[in-house]
Amino acid sequence: MQTKRTLLSAAAFALLAATSAAWAQNQGKLKVGFMLPATGTFASLGTAIDNGFRLYVAEQGGKIAGREVEFVRVDDESDPSKATDNVNKLIKRDNVDVIVGTVHSGVAMAMAKAAKESGTLLIIPNAGAAAVTGPMCAPNIFRSSFSNWQPGYAMGEVATKKGHKRIVTITWKYAAGDEAVKGFKDGFEKGGGNVIKELSLPFPNVEFQALLTEIAALKPDAVFTFFAGGGAVKFVKDYSAAGLKKSIPLYGSGFLTDGTLEAQGADAADLLTTLHYGDNLNTKRDQSFRLSYAKTYKLQPDVYAVQGYDAGQILGIGLNATKGDAKNITGFAQAVRAAKIDSPRGPFILSKSHNPVQDIYLRKVVGKENVIEGIASKALADPGLGCKM
The missing domain is CATH 3.40.50.2300 (Response regulator)
Structure with a gap:
């Protein structure tokens, strides 16, 4: 027989869940702005990142922190001269809640500047420019990939x-x-x-x-x-x-x-x-990810797909902590910094400057795979020089 306290606890939990869901619903759709290359040298990389992120969202039933996800996409063309205009389209025209991008480090620098000035959440799923998690570091800027x-x-x-x-x-x-x-x-x-x-x-x-x-x-x-x-x-x-x-x-x-x-x-x-990734990690986490990715896209995932997927994970961790509020940067950052991210590459944490602290693997090309031969550097952290956060 359930005790009175148990029944009250269950009722309180149900009320809290309902309140959280209502809060998320009242905020409307979560607008995610993809600023990735769709043409040129890096087009295939942009596609893999896009695929990885969408796979994470699909695993959450199409919602993050109770908010249905709407995607807005801009082709950055890997062109730094167009970067400021492109990122401002997402921030000022489309009013996105979060920006995900990009591949080219020069483009990412302009994105980071705009994100820092506007306070918009930015998750970088590839570009390893040192300045982004160095002198330009900010509470609202995160990287799911690496530093160069x-x-x-x-x-x-x-x-x-x-x-x-x-x-x-x-x-x-x-x-x-x-x-x-x-x-x-x-x-x-x-x-x-x-x-x-x-x-x-x-x-x-x-x-x-x-x-x-x-x-x-x-x-x-x-x-x-x-x-x-x-x-x-x-x-x-x-x-x-x-x-x-x-x-x-x-x-x-x-x-x-x-x-x-x-x-x-x-x-x-x-x-x-x-x-920080290879084709034969053989962990349960990675095997599950690779199977799901292959079933969804009829392709084998690469490091770019993993980085896109983990950009989704970072967004999910932060927004679940803030009940879907993308403007609560303090709560978002606190939650992400405290988390151990369960990535297909292996678990990693973020440094104080919001760059992954992760194992770097030595890989050898065997056939059509980058086969891991061992760990070249264990839990390697970028120096984050110039970050004042």
Whole structure:
């Protein structure tokens, strides 16, 4: 027989649930603004992020914190010159509750500035620009991915352990490339290594031949690179075609081979990269995610899909704590900072500057998979330099 106290507790719980639901319903639909690339070099990355986020929402029955989700989308074209206008469309024209984006670090910088000025929630599902969780950090800005520094630093440690002393780096000349190289140098030089040349070309230029000729002439022990999307495909194929793969090992941040292996084919075989996700984690959490993603989209997920999914998780954690109130930034931030996020990549927390503190894996290309060989850096935190939060 239920006691009077039990009945009262049940009634109180029911009243609280009803009140929370009514509160969420009164706020109307939750407007999520996607600012992601739908065209150009990074289009496939934007699609994977979109898919991952929508998968999380679907798992919640199409609602977050009791609010039905409405999506508004802007193609950012990976063009920093259009970024301010694009993000302001979402904030001022569409009155979104939260912005999710983007891939390109230069675009993300403009988004972070607008979010900081307007107080709009911003969750970054890829772009690793250091400033976003450094000098531009804010209570309403979160990242579900990485900083450009993290996988670079981990690969620097790997290169040191392999006994390399002289390395050349090559990347696009923009924030992501510069910061990935800095991370690599920090890890590599700490172990006594020397970066003898830093090569770069403008984004999204993919005319690599002159730089590959220079690499051949320098004869380094190895090459470290940061490219992604279509640029990564062409670089890996050109590197192999130039005959360099046979004599000079190529290492990279994991974006070199994530979401690109189908197009790279045999030219990517055995490449080593470092990243916070891989294709064979074999945890129950990851297996469940991969199965659900594959059933929904008829595709295998990659790191971008995971980052999109975890952007959804961060939004869910924060809004559940604030009963769906996207303007309660203090409550949202407190809840997310206190959480251990149960990601397919493995559990992670957010640093004080709202960047993931996470394991960075060493992966090897085997067939069409980035097979995890071990952990390159355990629970690696970005320094968050300049963050005053």
